Amino acid sequence: MAKARNACLLKLEGVSKTYRGSSTKAVDNLNLEVRSGEIFGFLGPNGAGKTTTIKMIVGLLMPDNGRILVNGHDIVKDPVSAKKSIGFVPDEPNLYNKLTGLEYLNLVADIYGVSTAERTRRINDLLSMFGLTSEVSDVIQSYSHGMKQKLALTGALLHNPPLFILDEPMVGLDPRSSRLFKDLMRKHCDQGYAVFFSTHILEVAERLCDRVGIIDKGRLIACGSLDELRKLSCETDESLEDIFLELTLPEGAE
């Protein structure tokens, strides 16, 4: 079910969110688009609103205003169809500790309606890629943080989702896994799908992303390809780090 190039897989229109009991907007009038074949990096300092945005995209939080379309489906009005197009890995991969890895993967496959042949093939492929095959029959309680993350990644990719969403994915992975993972994201996009991930590790974003968006205090302050961002800041040889630091200056530090 590869999508035509340039189809819009994710669209945020004027999305805002204020947490209950808080006076400031965690996300403020956010507009952005992610198209097929694209790796989109969502950058911002701590507390900028990255996780809040991602939670709204995957349907864990309801936006106060605006609209979120996933593969053409509104996440608020038609959550089940929208979620079928998403594979999601949160920043803290808390999985059901009392299930075995295999039981978890089968649960996910059942929920997404992945056929027996397809799930067998994909589970085997993904597990052997991550080197998790020998542990998959153990209970998740016995996994390390990185192993849990790999299992969560495997689960999120079982149904070959058009939109792959990750919150700070590089944090728990060792160098080899993170390399594997980067290749995987690329391959996923080459199928005509899209990846949306948040990070504050700028080298990763610089090397991997086709486009980046920079969010600060809930507002999108820059969005585009690296070249476009460089034009924005006048100096053509700046690294992403320079641009980032320039754009996200703390208040009063001119």
Add this chain to the structure above:
Amino acid sequence: MRHRLMSLILAQLNMNFAISHSRYYYIEKRQRLWEGVLIVVSILMGAAVLSFGVFKLADAFYSSAAVIRQEALTLITGILAAQFLMLILGVALVISVFYFSSDLPTLIPLPLKPWEVLASKFAIILANEYLGLAVFIIPIFVAYGMRADIGLISYVLSSIIVFLALPVIPVAIASILSVILMRIIGFTKRKDMLTTIGGFLLVALIIGVQFYMQTKLPARGNEQEFMMQLLSQANSVVTLVGKQFPPGIWATLAISDAGTFKGFMNLGLFLSVSAISLVVFLMVGNRFFYQGVVFGFEASVPKRDISDVKLAEPQFPERTSLVALAVTEIKLFSRTPVFVLNGFIGFLMFPIMFVVLLLMGNDPEVAGLWESLVVMPEFHSIGALIVGAYFFVLTAFSGIPFSPFSREGKANIWFLRSQPVSGSTAAMGKALGAEIMILLGSIPGVGVFQYIARLPVSSLVIGFYLGIVSSFALCIWGVLLDMARPMLNWTDQQKAIKSNLNILISMLISTAVLFLLGFLVYTLFKKGYSGLVAQVTSGAVVTLLLASGLRVLRTVGDKLWRSIEL
């Protein structure tokens, strides 16, 4: 400077009752203040109604006991029942609080002695027991005090002291047994499973010992003479009844004879034995606690050898989302010792009590009476109603369907919420999982009952219909309530399954429904209607309950599901 044990206990109490958290949440940030007030007011009202019921009951009991000059039976009955329940339910509580608290990884590295950690946890358990005791025991003490001819000041003083000491012995006994059990399990693999099984064996052992003491007790020669002699003396039956748990006698006499030398001696005896049991527990705990607890941090199921994993051609059968969710719910529940110990205890306690009743009814006279009762057609229709009620009571008592989303907690609920399942499917999966566990758990109790009642198949079928429909209705409504306001912010599993308001509320409502239904059936019988009418009426009511639950689930399920925000 405060003593460190005192600080530790105060900190634990603060966390347990979420004092700082509530103050911050409700008062400083003024969030949902009305909800906090509403909850507190409704709990106080519920407690007041319950207390008043207990008071009325105790008062009536006193009047009957006074006829045979055995007024103190009022006290000992309440005290024994309270101690017995604290002992049986204490095992699950103690294992959960001592071994599965989330603050253990923080406490254990601190320079504290094991007994200090245990003492602080023990204080929490006592504090929780006082809340329940207050509703149950204080009305009995008041009812007795108002009627008995006794000095007010000494009565009030000794009552307060006895009240405070009442949970110590049962909880200490449950604690000593549990600490030893957990030390033994520490040597083994498969710890989760053994913790559960061991916990239940302990409960069975406790019930068994109580029963043994009770049957063993009256060494009476001539029965009639013995009874006459007993009744000629005021409050003599207390000593007889209390033999199965002597601290109950001392506690009773300390109150009933308050202000006299006898009362004073018994108070002293009760307090000393309480203190001794506490010290013994702390000594045993100091010796074994840490060795048992450390395993809580290890995975509880042995890792497989790499050699026996053959993933080359695995079979992954497809299931619908609903079936997959129900199966997962059962696995998640049954593999968590704290949930199983608290949720399944009724599955075991009720059948054991039936068996005890069965053995006690060994009297040929009683047996003959029973034989003639069992063949009566009226008994068959009542039997069907009893079977139905058993399922219902078991469902309500277990609390399993009242906390399924709460049990997921903040850590895990994101998963289901981010999956493409509708709210009604999610709720249905949880309700189905709960219902299956309850149906399996009801087999022993229904089996024992059928063994003694020998109901014809038709009555059994009716009983099953009433039971399954009513318990599934309870599951649906309970899941709905938990979906509307899940308690996700717990740190200890014990909180999710026990100190969860959703469970308290659902249990209160279930009790009310059961009483109303019982009253309805009673009225029908009294008016001379046949058993069939009673069955059809209650069948219609429970079917209506289920249908309306399903209807509400379909209409508001998705909305409630969406409102769970992380």
